[in-house]
Amino acid sequence: MALRMATELGRRIRLEAAVEEVAVRPGGCRVRLAGGESLTADAVVSALPVGPLRSVAFTGVSEARLASLHRQRQAVAAKFAAAYDKPFWRSLDLNGLSECEGVLGSTWPQSEGILSALIPPERYGVLLGMPAPVRDHELLSDVARLYGAQAFQPFTSYLRLWGTDPWTQGYVTQWNPGDVMAVGPLHGTQKPPFYVCGSDQWVAGYMEGAVRTGRDTAREVLRHG
Ligand SMILES: Cc1cc2nc3c(=O)[nH]c(=O)nc-3n(C[C@H](O)[C@H](O)[C@H](O)COP(=O)(O)OP(=O)(O)OC[C@H]3O[C@@H](n4cnc5c(N)ncnc54)[C@H](O)[C@@H]3O)c2cc1C
Numbered sequence: 117m118a119l120r121m122a123t124e125l126g127r128r129i130r131l132e133a134a135v136e137e138v139a140v141r142p143g144g145c146r147v148r149l150a151g152g153e154s155l156t157a158d159a160v161v162s163a164l165p166v167g168p169l170r171s172v173a174f175t176g177v178s179e180a181r182l183a184s185l186h187r188q189r190q191a192v193a194a195k196f197a198a199a200y201d202k203p204f205w206r207s208l209d210l211n212g213l214s215e216c217e218g219v220l221g222s223t224w225p226q227s228e229g230i231l232s233a234l235i236p237p238e239r240y241g242v243l244l245g246m247p248a249p250v251r252d253h254e255l256l257s258d259v260a261r262l263y264g265a266q267a268f269q270p271f272t273s274y275l276r277l278w279g280t281d282p283w284t285q286g287y288v289t290q291w292n293p294g295d296v297m298a299v300g301p302l303h304g305t306q307k308p309p310f311y312v313c314g315s316d317q318w319v320a321g322y323m324e325g326a327v328r329t330g331r332d333t334a335r336e337v338l339r340h341g
Contacts (some may be wrong), residue, residue: 119237133246134164140176140310157308161333166316167285177310184302189295192279192284194235194243196220196255203229205263218258219243222303226245236329237290240279251275289321306333310338 122129137148138160147155162169164186174182203225212225220263222234232238233255235243246254252273261265278287304317313333318325 135164135172137173138175138177138186138310140174141233142309145176145309159311159337159338161311161313162331163312163314165284165286165314166289168283169184178307181307181310184237184299185312187295187299188303189290189292190284191288191290192237192240192281192285193221193279193287194240194275194279195287196233196235196275197226198231198233198256198259198267198273200229200266200270203231204266205231210263212263214262216258216262218261219246220255220258223259223262231263233259234287237279243277244280246285289316289318289325291320304329306336306340308336311337 118261128321130224133153134150135147136150137146139146139148140160140334143158144155145160147160149155160170164187166185167190170186171287203212205225212223212231212259214223216222216233219235219239219242220233222237223231226232252275253268255275256270256273257267306312310335312327313326315321315323315325
């Protein structure tokens, strides 16, 4: 859906263009991309997750607002998926749902024959410590402990290290005790011509947060410009 919407916008969408610097000024904002190109605009809407946002240099945004944005965190997690010809776990009367004690935190059937698993923040370091050539085997060992040796025979598997991907630096918004008060009342607010949206700017992250804050921010931009 995102790609189809992007086609309608044509050349107005710039892909693989990393923002490094944002200067916010009423009457003319400037965004500098990696490589040095500068873009000018009446307003800036940031949809960056809070991790990558920390690396962007801002001017014209109040220290209090930046402190609030920079105080947020993401859960550092990874996702592993293994695809099989059929959901072999069902032959053992198992439904593929589990909470695990290994490196995998949980498994669930993503689709017919596809098992997904999450590596939660407290186990992410163990995952990073695995030498790359043995990673898949060690993760499949966790699956095999649950569902038997057939787990070692996926036709493909895929590991995505969301927690250390430079463009996400996490999985979903995480609120530790004390964070709500520390991030404070500026969370989720807008100060034209600088707007912030994205799932981290909602109460609990997730797709619902990305969509809700996106729509709310678009409304605000149309109202204020
Ligand atoms: C494995 C996994 C499973 C999930 N499962 C669910 C689920 O079941 N249900 C659910 O509701 N949510 C789920 N989520 C969470 C959900 O995917 C996210 O909350 C949501 O996609 C975040 O949307 P967003 O638009 O805020 O940010 P993103 O989709 O992360 O978009 C941010 C964009 O900013 C770009 N970017 C970063 N830095 C820069 C920069 N400097 N310059 C330019 N661009 C930059 C990134 O490349 C990216 O395209 C899951 C997430 C993961 C990782």
